[in-house]
Amino acid sequence: ADAEAVQAAVARNGQLTKPPGALGRLEDVAIWVAGWQGTDRPHCERPQVIVFAGNHGVVAQGVSAFPAEVTVQMVGNFSAGGAAINQLSKAFGAAMSVHALDLDRPTADFTVAPAMTEAEVVAALATGWAAVDPEADMLVVGEMGIGNTTPAAALAAALFGGAGADWVGRGTGVDDAGLARKAGAVDAGLALHGPLLGDALQVMRCLGGRELAAMAGAIARARSLRIAVILDGFICTASAAVLEKAVAGSLDHCIAGHVSAEGAHGKLLAALGKEPLLSLGLRLGEGSGAALAIGVVKGALACHSGMMTFAEAGVSGA
Amino acid sequence: ADAEAVQAAVARNGQLTKPPGALGRLEDVAIWVAGWQGTDRPHCERPQVIVFAGNHGVVAQGVSAFPAEVTVQMVGNFSAGGAAINQLSKAFGAAMSVHALDLDRPTADFTVAPAMTEAEVVAALATGWAAVDPEADMLVVGEMGIGNTTPAAALAAALFGGAGADWVGRGTGVDDAGLARKAGAVDAGLALHGPLLGDALQVMRCLGGRELAAMAGAIARARSLRIAVILDGFICTASAAVLEKAVAGSLDHCIAGHVSAEGAHGKLLAALGKEPLLSLGLRLGEGSGAALAIGVVKGALACHSGMMTFAEAGVSGA
Numbered sequence: 001a002d003a004e005a006v007q008a009a010v011a012r013n014g015q016l017t018k019p020p021g022a023l024g025r026l027e028d029v030a031i032w033v034a035g036w037q038g039t040d041r042p043h044c045e046r047p048q049v050i051v052f053a054g055n056h057g058v059v060a061q062g063v064s065a066f067p068a069e070v071t072v073q074m075v076g077n078f079s080a081g082g083a084a085i086n087q088l089s090k091a092f093g094a095a096m097s098v099h100a101l102d103l104d105r106p107t108a109d110f111t112v113a114p115a116m117t118e119a120e121v122v123a124a125l126a127t128g129w130a131a132v133d134p135e136a137d138m139l140v141v142g143e144m145g146i147g148n149t150t151p152a153a154a155l156a157a158a159l160f161g162g163a164g165a166d167w168v169g170r171g172t173g174v175d176d177a178g179l180a181r182k183a184g185a186v187d188a189g190l191a192l193h194g195p196l197l198g199d200a201l202q203v204m205r206c207l208g209g210r211e212l213a214a215m216a217g218a219i220a221r222a223r224s225l226r227i228a229v230i231l232d233g234f235i236c237t238a239s240a241a242v243l244e245k246a247v248a249g250s251l252d253h254c255i256a257g258h259v260s261a262e263g264a265h266g267k268l269l270a271a272l273g274k275e276p277l278l279s280l281g282l283r284l285g286e287g288s289g290a291a292l293a294i295g296v297v298k299g300a301l302a303c304h305s306g307m308m309t310f311a312e313a314g315v316s317g318a
Numbered sequence: 319a320d321a322e323a324v325q326a327a328v329a330r331n332g333q334l335t336k337p338p339g340a341l342g343r344l345e346d347v348a349i350w351v352a353g354w355q356g357t358d359r360p361h362c363e364r365p366q367v368i369v370f371a372g373n374h375g376v377v378a379q380g381v382s383a384f385p386a387e388v389t390v391q392m393v394g395n396f397s398a399g400g401a402a403i404n405q406l407s408k409a410f411g412a413a414m415s416v417h418a419l420d421l422d423r424p425t426a427d428f429t430v431a432p433a434m435t436e437a438e439v440v441a442a443l444a445t446g447w448a449a450v451d452p453e454a455d456m457l458v459v460g461e462m463g464i465g466n467t468t469p470a471a472a473l474a475a476a477l478f479g480g481a482g483a484d485w486v487g488r489g490t491g492v493d494d495a496g497l498a499r500k501a502g503a504v505d506a507g508l509a510l511h512g513p514l515l516g517d518a519l520q521v522m523r524c525l526g527g528r529e530l531a532a533m534a535g536a537i538a539r540a541r542s543l544r545i546a547v548i549l550d551g552f553i554c555t556a557s558a559a560v561l562e563k564a565v566a567g568s569l570d571h572c573i574a575g576h577v578s579a580e581g582a583h584g585k586l587l588a589a590l591g592k593e594p595l596l597s598l599g600l601r602l603g604e605g606s607g608a609a610l611a612i613g614v615v616k617g618a619l620a621c622h623s624g625m626m627t628f629a630e631a632g633v634s635g636a
Contacts, residue, residue: 017395018402019383019490023606024579024599065337066634073633077335082626084336091620092613172337261342277598280614281342288341288621295410295613296598302409303606308400315391316384 001035001252009034009042015309023303025277026296029255030304033297036228036253037137041305044298047094048136049287050218051078051085052128052143054101054211057109059147061185065173068106068146075100075144084284085142088291092298094140099131101210110154111188114196114206116213121201124210128217132225138297139222139229140257141215141236142287146172149262152238154186154207156264158197159238159245160271163187169234169263170283200246204239212239219243223253230297232290233260233283237268244272257293258282319353319570327352327360333627341621343595344614347573348622351615354546354571355455359623362616365412366454367605368536369396369403370446370461372419372529375427377465379503383491386424386464393418393462402602403460406609410616412458417449419528428472429506432514432524434531439519442528446535450543456615457540457547458575459554460605461529464490467580470556472504472525474582476515477556477563478589481505487552487581488601518564522557530557537561541571548615550608551578551601555586562590575611576600 009031014020021027033042053075059068077083078098089096101124107115116124132139153167164186168179190197193206204213216239222229231237231254243250251272258278259266269276277296282289310317327349332338339345351360371393377386395401396416407414419442425433434442450457471485482504486497508515511524522531534557540547549555549572561568569590576596577584587594595614600607628635 016402017392017400018602022490022600022602023402024601026598026600026610070634073631074335077626077631077633080626080631082335082631084334084341084621084625087620087624088617090624091616172340278596278614280344280595282340282344283342284336284340292344292614292617295617296596296610298409299406299610299613302405303402306405306408307402308395308398313391313395313398313400315395316388 002038005038005040006031006035008040012040013304016307017310017313017315026300026303029297029300033228033301036226042301043305044138044301046136047092047138047294048133049085049089049094049096049140049142049291050131051098051286052101052211052214053103054145054209055103055106056145056147056151056209057106058111058150058185060109061111061181062178063150063182063185064147064171066146071144071146072103083286084288085286085291088288092291092294094291094294097131099127099214101127101214107209110207111185111192114193115151115208116205118205121205121213124213125217128214129221132218132221134225136227138294139227140232140287140290140294141218142232143211143215143235143285145209145211148209148235150182150185151207151209151212152235153182154189155203155238155242156268157186157190158203158207159241167264200242204242215239216242219254229254230257230290230293232257232287233285234262234265234268235285237265241268241272257290260289320356323356323358324349324353326358330358331622334625335628335631335633344618344621347615347618351546351619354544360619361623362456362619364454365410365456365612366451367403367407367412367414367458367460367609368449369416369604370419370529370532371421372463372527373421373424374463374465374469374527375424376429376468376503378427379429379499380496381468381500381503382465382489384464389462389464390421401604402606403604403609406606410609410612412609412612415449417445417532419445419532425527428525429503429510432511433469433526434523436523439523439531442531443535446532447539450536450539452543454545456612457545458550458605458608458612459533459536460550461533461553461603463527463529466527466529466553468500468503469525469527469530470553471500472507473521473556473560474586475504475508476521476525477559485582518560522560533557534560537572541568547572548575548608548611550575550605551603552580552583552586553603555583559586559590575608578607
């Protein structure tokens, strides 16, 4: 981040027509974005939402309430404008795009083999990297992939320790037996790939998925472009965590858009030191929670960059 | 609320392309607005933000960090477009208006006399009533009035019990001595007007203020027009609470936009059974927290009214 822009934004914030600190977290958000955009008047006029879709071999373990065919059907829904993320992108003026990653070629079931080859994980990372619009001034990445809370839980367990049961949740709505199958699948994956899991990118390759790797690639690309990122829910956050474990500080350009209802999301955010902007019980994925948080970020930046100072407005200070 | 529209909205919600419940609180918000608007496709296309301003005799007790002249100066800032609420209204497409209520004639200091005469409180209620645009499809009311967290705390104490110290907070930033003066002023007001305080409208007259009464008037008018209201912070909520105490259920058309950093706001919302949408440490007033929550409500309604159903999108259910 640009220390000079941060300093200028802090100074500006102190002169705006409000009691000091009265805009609470909005003030912190504006100053933080100022640092990444390198200006004391940060903006969110060209937000971009990218949804990545992938399929997962681990669905063979009975880890989802929905059939795998729903992934491609939902990609059709995204393209037709009918999903939640379409409405939220439109509501907050974001340009939305969808990238389906080899849906007819699911990853391998990570309980029996690495989810991806090196070539596959690199291709997915590159898809994410290339998907970011360099002109965007805010980025949301989301996902669609039936079964993908299980690879996300596996990433979290491999990166932060603990067993499957510590990280799995209900996802789209599995019952107790499904939850137990998810935990068992994660444990099997951790046992099978254990020797490789000291390396964060091997964690992504062995236990992740194409859309998870693509999200990580896009978040890394945003960093190189100094575009601030709003993180979505459990799967997005787990994917981002791979970057943080690979290079500490990799997620300094990311803010947590919300904490989802997926059981372990709060714990994962805490492990990353991220405090969510929203807590509304969402657990949809697609980038929906982060897209909703675009509104909060827009509000924060509108106040910071648009308000008059005490001097400009002729208002007496405290 | 319209039970038939609620039922239709619940049915529609169950058919949208998402796992059941996956949009969390957004689903509840959309169904609730559907009831007030009497349609299964609720909308927030014409939100209205009204800021009421008033001055307070009780500032003579040293209850604010800012001088009383700031009220009229901030009204100038609202009119010039320079305040936080201007930026937030613009960001969320709301029409904003400002009503200054007799700023050169503050209310009486409620520690020595009733804040308002009957004619004054009725005039303020009527100003609020008349300020609502019947064509609006969502309403936010906010306030500006140096010293007005003290009358708000007095309303809360009179309506829900407890002493001044239970309800006063730092407001725009008073120190410990200022906080003690606020508590003392509330206690003095409760003692002086005690015999009248069993009647909610007498509570408003004796302890409230013009902008507080105007907010209550606008909220009551919105109810008559079936316009849903997003409540702002402590002062707005205390004003609204007068209606609830006068007639139970009067605030069924209101949702809590946020919980503010003003100490007792959370307690006041709990007393009214309202769960806030946002918790971001705001304590500015002006309607700012509620205006920020327009974004959340817009997102909720966009999803509910814009998404395709499983059948429309050709997506398989669980």
